[in-house]
Amino acid sequence: MKLDTCSTSPPTRKAFRFVAVPGERPGGRLFVRAALMVLFVVAALDARALSPVAAPATEAVATFAGGCFWCMESSFEKLPGVRYVVSGYTGGHTPDPTYEQVSAGDTGHAEAVQIHYDPTRISYEQLLYVFWRNIDPLAKDRQFCDRGSQYRAAIFVHDDAQRAAAESSKRALETARRFPQPIVTGIVAAGRFYPAEEEHQDYYKKNPLRYRYYRLGCGRDARLKELWGTEAGGAPPVDSTDRVR
Secondary structure, three states, rough: OOOEEEOOOOOOOOOOOOOOOOOOHHHHHHHHHHHHHHHHHHHHHHHHHHHOOOOOOOOOOEEEEEEOOOHHHHHHHOOOOEEEEEEEEEEOOOOOOHHHHHHHHOOOOOOEEEEOOOOOOOOOHHHHHHHOOOOOOOOOOOEEOEOOOHHHHEEEOOOOHHHHHHHHHHHHHHHHHOOOOOOOOEEEEEOOOOEEEEEHHOOOHHHHHHHHHHHHHHHHHHHHHHHHHHHOOOOOOOOOOOOOO
């Protein structure tokens, strides 16, 4: 058997046709074609078997506002099961806001953090536990030394399950009567989240001295200790599935 490739015209699928060789049985060509087809299919199946299968993505998102996003970012990034945290702006009406615009208080946005986490290692309820113990839930349109609605505390829920968990956690605090004043932290539907400028991402790592000076001067830790005592900062409790540890 041989290939007819003598044509001077550009190659086409027809140009590579089988031509009978003297003495070759007509059925031989069909047998060879069938054999080649079988080999091709087997090779393809082997390749699929050897290819790594990507594991299903296991990631969930939580969005919280608690005043300065530098401080909120540092509180959540240290938790096992949290993959990364993004500082940004949400809850307002101005598209693609800048830090300066949000700080001026005219955008309606709040400084917030978006937490990307593995729900098989840490639950949303545990993140809520940490959230509450890193904010002043009695302060309206401010947090610590930062004043204005852009520094309000809020839980931005992404679905009904998150809303139910957030409302349950707030109700538990109210029932426990831990505070002399009512809790004013809002629970609202999550909208578009705008990541902040790169200089504000991981600020506490990039500028550790400035960050510590700001946090101390703002009185954040002193107020958290006054409100939450030994729970201030909030290491999340382990649940029945032993997540977080």
